[in-house]
Amino acid sequence: MKFMLMMNAPRGTGDWGVVNWAPEDLKAHIGFMKRFGKELGAEGTLVATEGLAPPGQARIVRAGKAGAPEVTDGPFAEAKEFLAGYWIVDVETAEQAYAIAARASVAPGPGGKPLNIPIEVREVMSGPPVEP
Amino acid sequence: MIAPLSETSGEHLLRELAPQVLGAVVRRYGDFAAAEDAVQEALLVAATKWPEEGVPDNPRAWLIQVAARRMSDHLRAELARRRRETVVVTHALADEQVAPAPDSGPEPEQDDTLVLLFMCCHPALTRPSAIALTLRAVGGLTTAEIAHAFLVPEATMAQRISRAKQLVKKSGVRFHMPADSERAERLGAVLHVLYLIFNEGYASSGGSSLQRLALSSEAIRLSRAVHHLLPDDGEVAGLLALMLLTDARRAARTGPEGELIPLDEQDRTLWDRAAIAEGVALISETLSRGSIGAYQLQAAIAAVHDEAPGAEDTDWPQIFALYGLLKRMTDNPMVTLNHAIAAAMVHGPRAGLELLQPLDTDPRLANHHRLAAVRGHLYEKAGDHEAAMAHYQAAAMRTSSLPERNYLMMKAARLRQS
Numbered sequence: 001m002k003f004m005l006m007m008n009a010p011r012g013t014g015d016w017g018v019v020n021w022a023p024e025d026l027k028a029h030i031g032f033m034k035r036f037g038k039e040l041g042a043e044g045t046l047v048a049t050e051g052l053a054p055p056g057q058a059r060i061v062r063a064g065k066a067g068a069p070e071v072t073d074g075p076f077a078e079a080k081e082f083l084a085g086y087w088i089v090d091v092e093t094a095e096q097a098y099a100i101a102a103r104a105s106v107a108p109g110p111g112g113k114p115l116n117i118p119i120e121v122r123e124v125m126s127g128p129p130v131e132p
Numbered sequence: 133m134i135a136p137l138s139e140t141s142g143e144h145l146l147r148e149l150a151p152q153v154l155g156a157v158v159r160r161y162g163d164f165a166a167a168e169d170a171v172q173e174a175l176l177v178a179a180t181k182w183p184e185e186g187v188p189d190n191p192r193a194w195l196i197q198v199a200a201r202r203m204s205d206h207l208r209a210e211l212a213r214r215r216r217e218t219v220v221v222t223h224a225l226a227d228e229q230v231a232p233a234p235d236s237g238p239e240p241e242q243d244d245t246l247v248l249l250f251m252c253c254h255p256a257l258t259r260p261s262a263i264a265l266t267l268r269a270v271g272g273l274t275t276a277e278i279a280h281a282f283l284v285p286e287a288t289m290a291q292r293i294s295r296a297k298q299l300v301k302k303s304g305v306r307f308h309m310p311a312d313s314e315r316a317e318r319l320g321a322v323l324h325v326l327y328l329i330f331n332e333g334y335a336s337s338g339g340s341s342l343q344r345l346a347l348s349s350e351a352i353r354l355s356r357a358v359h360h361l362l363p364d365d366g367e368v369a370g371l372l373a374l375m376l377l378t379d380a381r382r383a384a385r386t387g388p389e390g391e392l393i394p395l396d397e398q399d400r401t402l403w404d405r406a407a408i409a410e411g412v413a414l415i416s417e418t419l420s421r422g423s424i425g426a427y428q429l430q431a432a433i434a435a436v437h438d439e440a441p442g443a444e445d446t447d448w449p450q451i452f453a454l455y456g457l458l459k460r461m462t463d464n465p466m467v468t469l470n471h472a473i474a475a476a477m478v479h480g481p482r483a484g485l486e487l488l489q490p491l492d493t494d495p496r497l498a499n500h501h502r503l504a505a506v507r508g509h510l511y512e513k514a515g516d517h518e519a520a521m522a523h524y525q526a527a528a529m530r531t532s533s534l535p536e537r538n539y540l541m542m543k544a545a546r547l548r549q550s
C-alpha cells in the first residue's frame with residue numbers, strides 16, 4: 001500500500017524559515033534530507049519525493065468568467081502551515097509508513113536540534129480491485 | 133553473415149538507421165503517423181532478433197522491409213475499416229500492388245534525417261511536442277525512454293507524441309525539404325529544438341544525472357548529423373561547437389552531492405580536453421570564414437572560458453566584447469545579464485550592476501532568480517553584504533532547482549555569519 005508523507009512548514013512571510021539559518025545548520029539539514037531520500041531508495045520503499053517552492057511562489061487558481069483562470073498570489077493568510085515537500089512510499093502496513101514519517105520528523109534544525117516537524121500521513125487510493 | 137551485436141553498438145546502429153528507414157517508409161506510403169509507428173515496431177523487432185541471430189547483411193533494407201510489412205497490415209486494416217464505412221477507397225492498396233519495393237532504387241538516405249528534422253520541428257508544433265517527436269522519429273528513442281528522461285509517465289509522453297503526429301497531419305506538413313525562401317527560418321527552428329534538448333539534459337535539476345546525460349548526448353549526436361549534412365552552415369557548426377564546449381565541463385559542474393559548482397571554482401582538470409579541442413577547432417574554422425551568428429558567438433564565448441588554464445586567466449575583455457556583439461543580434465535578456473557579468477569582471481562590480489538596471493523593466497527577467505543571483509554576487513564583490521544577502525535570499529526563493537536553491541541559501545547564510 002502507498003502512503004503520502006507530507007511535511008508542513010510554517011507559512012512565514014512567504015519564505016521558508018531555513019533561509020535564516022546558520023550555514024552549518026543549513027548544511028546539516030540539506031545533508032539529512034539527501035541521505036534520507038537515498039536510504040528510502042535503497043530500502044525499496046520510495047516511490048517519489050519532491051521539495052516544493054516557498055509559499056511566496058504559491059498561487060491559488062479558480063475558474064472565473066468563461067472558465068478563465070482567476071489567480072490569487074500566496075502566501076495565503078488562512079493557511080498557517082504550508083506543504084514544503086512530500087514522500088510517497090510503498091510499504092506493507094500503515095505502521096511502516098508511520099515509522100518512516102517519524103524518521104523524517106527528526107530532521108535537524110538550528111543548532112542541530114531535531115525539528116520534530118509534523119508529518120501528515122495519508123494513504124494513496126489505489127486503482128480498481130483485481131477481479132478474482 | 134552473422135556479426136556479433138553488442139548492446140551498445142547494436143543500439144547505436146539502430147538509432148543511426150532509424151531516420152533513414154523512416155524516411156524511406158514515409159516517402160513510399162505518405163502517412164507519417166502510421167509510418168512512424170511501423171518503424172518503431174521494426175526497431176523493436178530488430179532489438180530483440182539481432183542480438184540472437186546476428187545483424188543482417190543489409191540492416192537498413194531489413195528494417196525497411198519489416199516496417200513496410202507493418203505498413204501493409206495497417207493499410208489493409210484501414211481499407212477494411214473504410215469499406216465497412218462504405219467510403220470510396222481511392223488508391224492505397226492498388227498503388228501498393230504495383231509500386232517498387234521500398235528499398236529499391238537510389239535512396240537519398242542521408243537527406244532523410246534532415247527532412248525528418250524539418251518535419252518534426254515544424255513551427256506549427258508546440259516546443260514540447262517537437263522535442264518529443266524529434267527524439268522518437270529522428271533519434272529513434274522509445275516512448276518509454278523519452279518519458280523517463282523527462283520524468284513524466286509513459287502514458288503522458290505517448291499522448292504528447294500522438295498529438296504531435298496528429299498536428300503534423302492536420303497542418304499538412306509534407307515530407308519534403310522546405311523551399312529555399314523559408315529554409316533559413318525552418319533551420320532556425322530545428323536548431324532551437326536541438327538546443328532545448330541539450331539544455332534539458334545539461335541544466336535540469338530533476339532526475340538522475342544518467343537519464344539527463346542521455347538527452348545531452350542525443351542532442352550532440354543529432355547536431356553532429358546536421359553538421360555532417362550542412363557542413364557550410366555557420367550556425368549549425370556554431371551550435372555543435374557550443375554543445376561540445378559546454379558539455380566538456382559537465383564532470384566539474386556538480387559536486388559529489390549534486391551541488392552546483394560555479395565556473396570559477398571548478399576543477400579544470402576534470403574538463404574533457406578532447407571535446408574542448410573539437411569544439412575550438414570547429415568554431416575557429418567557422419569564424420575564420422567570416423560567418424557570424426548567435427550560436428557561433430555563444431560558442432566563441434564558451435571557447436574563451438574553456439581555453440583559460442585557470443579562472444583568473446580568463447580573457448574577460450574578449451568575453452565582454454563578444455557579449456556586446458551578441459546583445460546587438462538578439463533580444464534575449466539573458467545576454468544582457470551575461471554582458472553585465474563580463475562588464476563587472478573588466479570594469480568592476482558597479483559597472484555590472486549598472487548594466488543590470490534595464491532588466492528590472494523586462495517582464496521576462498524582472499522576477500527571475502538569475503537576475504537576483506547575479507545582483508547578489510555583484511553586491512558581494514562590491515562589499516555591500518546587506519544587499520548581497522537580500523538578493524541571494526530572493527534568488528533562493530525563486531529558483532525551481534533544488535541544488536541551486538541550496539547553493540544560494542548557503543551563500544546568504546555565509547554572509548550573514550561574516
